Amino acid sequence: MPYMEQSLGQLARRIPGATGLFDAHQLDFCCAGNRSLRTATETLGIDPRPLVDALKNLEQRAAAEPEQDWSDAxxxxxxxxxxxxxxxxxxxxxxxxxxxxxxxxxxxxxxxxxxxxxxxxxxxxxxxxxxxxxxxxxxxxxxxxxxxxxxxxxxxxxxxxxxxxxxxxxxxxxxxxxxxxxxxxxxxxxxxxxxxxxxxxxxxxxxxxxxxxxxxxxxxxxxxx
Structure with missing residues (x-):
């Protein structure tokens, strides 16, 4: 499901670090956690594109990656x-x-x-x-x-x-x-x-x-x- 259509609560639960991002932009992921990212950003007049990019970066960092062997570094x-x-x-x-x-x-x-x-x-x-x-x-x-x-x-x-x-x-x-x-x-x-x-x-x-x-x-x- 696209980020914009997911609720703030879903994103906060699923992506480590999303809560800090939302807090910095005054997006209420707790009491109003059922609002989609689209609705929340439209309500506050926030450009969602930087938020989506930041969420992608957080998710990529948290995602399981092939573990690199650092022994040879x-x-x-x-x-x-x-x-x-x-x-x-x-x-x-x-x-x-x-x-x-x-x-x-x-x-x-x-x-x-x-x-x-x-x-x-x-x-x-x-x-x-x-x-x-x-x-x-x-x-x-x-x-x-x-x-x-x-x-x-x-x-x-x-x-x-x-x-x-x-x-x-x-x-x-x-x-x-x-x-x-x-x-x-x-x-x-x-x-x-x-x-x-x-x-x-x-x-x-x-x-x-x-x-x-x-x-x-x-x-x-x-x-x-």
Missing amino acids: SDTQLVEHLLVRYHAVHREQLPELIRLARRVEHVHGDRQDCPHGLADHLEAMAQELDSHMRKEEMVLFPMITRGQGGMASMPISAMRSEHDDHGTELRRLAELTDNITTPRDACTTWRALYTGLRSFRDDLIAHIHTENNILFERFAPAQVL
């Missing part, structure tokens, strides 16, 4: 991939997830299955993850791209330890959301939140795997236990 190519595919994407994902989580907790806080404390947990994750990525961007990655990866065993050890912390935080996220299981009667915002959470979780797991098991192994092989 150069150090510089691998670092650039990590920066673009994961660092930049996490910084887009988390502010929107925090906003959605706060909205769900505010509106549905009286429900037993509401993910109480999720927004605070995501905010803490965002701060810790941003600090972690900045360390890589300012210290570790420049060492690697300058050909000094062989001297980076200490920074790599520290980053691996912080990756373990991220894993603990993901397990806590799963506890708060019943393993990111959407209630049957959840509203559009709640569904969009959990769609985004699944995308973030999968991206973070792939991010950690690429660093720990491909990039870091080139310079500081982990001890097999």
Whole structure:
């Protein structure tokens, strides 16, 4: 079905990142989520073409792609991939997830299955993850791209330890959301939140795997236990 004929609610549920796009254009995907994109943009007098292009880009990014084997990439190519595919994407994902989580907790806080404390947990994750990525961007990655990866065993050890912390935080996220299981009667915002959470979780797991098991192994092989 063409994007223009789908409802805002359908698009928000199906495409990770669509909620942030709609929010930026003041398109109400929750209370007025049954309106088609065509009706919503016509009502506000918005040119829908940039929105459709942005939705296509979001959907293409979220779509399953043939997984590239990064083992043969150069150090510089691998670092650039990590920066673009994961660092930049996490910084887009988390502010929107925090906003959605706060909205769900505010509106549905009286429900037993509401993910109480999720927004605070995501905010803490965002701060810790941003600090972690900045360390890589300012210290570790420049060492690697300058050909000094062989001297980076200490920074790599520290980053691996912080990756373990991220894993603990993901397990806590799963506890708060019943393993990111959407209630049957959840509203559009709640569904969009959990769609985004699944995308973030999968991206973070792939991010950690690429660093720990491909990039870091080139310079500081982990001890097999």
